[in-house]
Amino acid sequence: MEFAFTQEQEMIRDTAASFLKDASTSAAIRSAMASDLGYSPDLWQRICTDMYWQALHIPEEYGGMGLGYVELVAVLEQMGRYLLCSPYLATVAMATNALLIAGTDDQKTEILPQLIEGKTATLAFNCGGNVWNSNAISASYRHDGNDLILNGEYRYVLDGHSADYLILAAREEGSSGDDGISLFVCEAENDGIQRSLLPTMDQSRRQASIQLNNLRLSKQTLMGEFATAAKSLAKILDLATIALAAEQAGGMQQVLDITVDYTKTRNQFGRSIAGFQAIKHKAADMMLRNEVARSAVYYAACIADDALSSGPLADELAEAASIAKSYCSEAYFKNAGEALQMHGGVGFTWEYDVHLYFKRAKASEHFLGNSSYHRERVAGGLLD
Structure with a gap:
């Protein structure tokens, strides 16, 4: 297994980061939060028509780009980093995967091109x-x-x-x-x-x-066929779990970045608090959790690529998904909590974005199973 990005994958990741840095700003996030939809239709159409991200891992025969799950995870990591408000996780990581795994040829031919054009699904x-x-x-x-x-x-x-x-x-x-x-x-x-x-x-x-x-x-x-979808559903949920873990890894990175930037500007006792040893230790621990989370996520993405292309590997996919989600769930919420502490009282105020990541971290921790749930899955697999 090759764990280094190809030049194409680096380009996809860097392009996603550049686009989202400008498109998913603090003001854009707050505007989407206040809307009825929960996201900007204009931004969603830009993602669909300009970036073509919803077509990343859809096969070319249905109008997609035919890339792999590693490329998808690279984009999702940046979406989590910039807290993008969009139906991407539901449409691509859940519904599209369901169609690819369990859909009939007619359903794929009819619906996948519509999702590429901007329709949403869940x-x-x-x-x-x-x-x-x-x-x-x-x-x-x-x-x-x-x-x-x-x-x-x-x-x-x-x-x-x-x-x-x-x-x-x-x-x-x-x-x-x-x-x-x-x-x-x-x-x-x-x-x-x-x-x-x-x-x-x-x-x-x-x-x-x-x-x-x-x-x-x-x-x-x-x-598919009646009463036989349990295995397909399990695979769909494992793929969605990996996608969510990728978002969590991206959020962890951004929480660290904005916190380090803040500590450089906040002064106590005549100097920046970024120079205090206790702050340095907390930041170092946050960075360590980031790196471990990213390793778990991309390992799981590689397993997902194999599972999508070859079909079997159900046990390996479930194990990799649960390892990534169990670690990222705890690490993201821990990092978000540390970020609040390092911001001091202003971290809880509406003006600072750190509380938005704190809420996303807690919500993502429980969606598709918290760390305890996934550790039990891993333990059960080892005992089987």
């Missing part, structure tokens, strides 16, 4: 609680002639209030565990679908609840 599976696998699914479906009837509620659906397409995980009535799981893709504006925003601590990323009330879907909306 994945709904968790019906509440802190379990992030097929056991979190309580929404159900039953057959009604040539159609399917779905009922149930989903929680914590990223950008679920505004997505154009929904990918729904539901289980056959009477099933449990991994049995009976199916995936369906449909347009969000549909009779039987009720969407509402959830109040969240992190205002830079919106979550929604989705209620299905006798939603009638045709069998053409089924992704």
